[in-house]
Amino acid sequence: MRYITRALEQVVRQTSKEYPVVLVTGPRQVGKTTMLRKLAEGSDRRYVSLDDLNERNLAKNDPELFLQTHRAPALIDEVQYAPELFAYLKTRVDREREPGAYWLTGSQVFKLMQGVQESLAGRVAVLSLTSLSQCEIDGGENAPFTVEFDALEKRRRGRTSSDVHGIFERIYRGSMPSLAGGQVSNPQIFYGSYLSTYLTRDVKELSGTIDSLKFLRFVTAVAARCSQMVNVSDIAGDADVDQKQAKSWLRILETLGLVFYLRPYSNNLLKRLVKKPKLYFYDTGLVCYLTRWSSAETLEAGAMNGAILENYVVSELAKSWLNAGLEPWMYYYRDKDGKEIDVVIERDGVLNPIEIKKTSNPGTELTRVFTRLDGASVPRGKGAVVCMKPELGAIDRDNYIVPVWTI
Numbered sequence: 001m002r003y004i005t006r007a008l009e010q011v012v013r014q015t016s017k018e019y020p021v022v023l024v025t026g027p028r029q030v031g032k033t034t035m036l037r038k039l040a041e042g043s044d045r046r047y048v049s050l051d052d053l054n055e056r057n058l059a060k061n062d063p064e065l066f067l068q069t070h071r072a073p074a075l076i077d078e079v080q081y082a083p084e085l086f087a088y089l090k091t092r093v094d095r096e097r098e099p100g101a102y103w104l105t106g107s108q109v110f111k112l113m114q115g116v117q118e119s120l121a122g123r124v125a126v127l128s129l130t131s132l133s134q135c136e137i138d139g140g141e142n143a144p145f146t147v148e149f150d151a152l153e154k155r156r157r158g159r160t161s162s163d164v165h166g167i168f169e170r171i172y173r174g175s176m177p178s179l180a181g182g183q184v185s186n187p188q189i190f191y192g193s194y195l196s197t198y199l200t201r202d203v204k205e206l207s208g209t210i211d212s213l214k215f216l217r218f219v220t221a222v223a224a225r226c227s228q229m230v231n232v233s234d235i236a237g238d239a240d241v242d243q244k245q246a247k248s249w250l251r252i253l254e255t256l257g258l259v260f261y262l263r264p265y266s267n268n269l270l271k272r273l274v275k276k277p278k279l280y281f282y283d284t285g286l287v288c289y290l291t292r293w294s295s296a297e298t299l300e301a302g303a304m305n306g307a308i309l310e311n312y313v314v315s316e317l318a319k320s321w322l323n324a325g326l327e328p329w330m331y332y333y334r335d336k337d338g339k340e341i342d343v344v345i346e347r348d349g350v351l352n353p354i355e356i357k358k359t360s361n362p363g364t365e366l367t368r369v370f371t372r373l374d375g376a377s378v379p380r381g382k383g384a385v386v387c388m389k390p391e392l393g394a395i396d397r398d399n400y401i402v403p404v405w406t407i
Helices: 009-016 032-040 053-061 063-069 085-096 109-119 134-138 149-157 164-173 187-207 212-223 232-239 243-255 284-290 296-301 305-322 368-375
Strands: 021-025 046-049 074-077 102-106 124-128 259-264 278-281 330-334 340-347 350-356 383-387 393-396 399-403
Touching: 009 021, 009 032, 009 124, 021 032, 032 046, 032 074, 032 102, 053 063, 063 085, 085 109, 109 124, 134 305, 149 399, 164 284, 164 296, 164 305, 187 212, 187 243, 187 284, 212 232, 212 243, 212 284, 232 243, 243 259, 259 305, 278 284, 278 305, 284 305, 296 305, 305 330, 305 340, 305 350, 340 368, 350 368
Parallel strands: 021 102, 021 124, 046 074, 074 102, 259 330, 350 383, 383 399
Antiparallel strands: 259 278, 330 340, 340 350, 393 399
């Protein structure tokens, strides 16, 4: 299997010089352990996984002895299984004050974060690793996405160009390291196994006994609504569960790092706005598997091509920020007149609106809605249309044309 260098590596190196604990969270199989073990090569950093039931039992029942046995520098894998460790880690790092003493990984983000906030506040750098970005697959230099022409030109130079068919092939295959690195070749087999092993097991860990078939119907109903405003009632109806169960399972999908939300942008000067978030998956390959597309060609011609293309672009934008160790300040805009802007990035005191379309010939009609942001208290900056046009360009002085392959 080919190892693909992760953009987050340089952030781990830097934070390890500044914090005693570095925590990398993210879904299973995205490469958290592989990345950290690669970074630890040639050092005396010890490795221990709490997937090992003996080690997990020791960490939960005698955390002090566990940390004596696995002395710093150490890499502790799947640490969410023993939140009892956090208080003892705090005592140890306060006493020893050694930068980079402990690297931790965890696959249950919010459950894990609660324990970290209570015990390790100010002592831990929390980083998020998702499935691979297209930049990582291409071997380009990662930078947070910004709507600035020089930055867009630099992104273009670091990417592998692709036509519409190539883009949908990327979307269909997904971005899990096992697929991108060549360890496995068939996305259908990979995602089927992923759902039946890791995902079902972790959901049971968080929620107790589940009906696996109902949960699969639920995840499928969620995938069928990617890039849409969340409608819990409709999802629950399709999955044949009540709304309370649907809300619980949505929280679990978010906790496991599989889905994320764009909240609607609003401030006190913008009125009559919707309040529901829009839902996206970090990995479009999982969406394609769940919604039963048999090939990239059928997806490209299918009814969901626009929604899954939007999911792909939004997830790539989010990854560009997360891979720099930063929180993506991304929203969407929709008012009660039905006027919508796919993405609004708030950065450096301005709003950058972004429209996503499966077209190779974008016109000014796509950017007229951007003026809806002019009533906000934050000024509107440059806008962009992310589309299938092969080269970077401009619609006018205020709005750029950004090819999907450069994202």
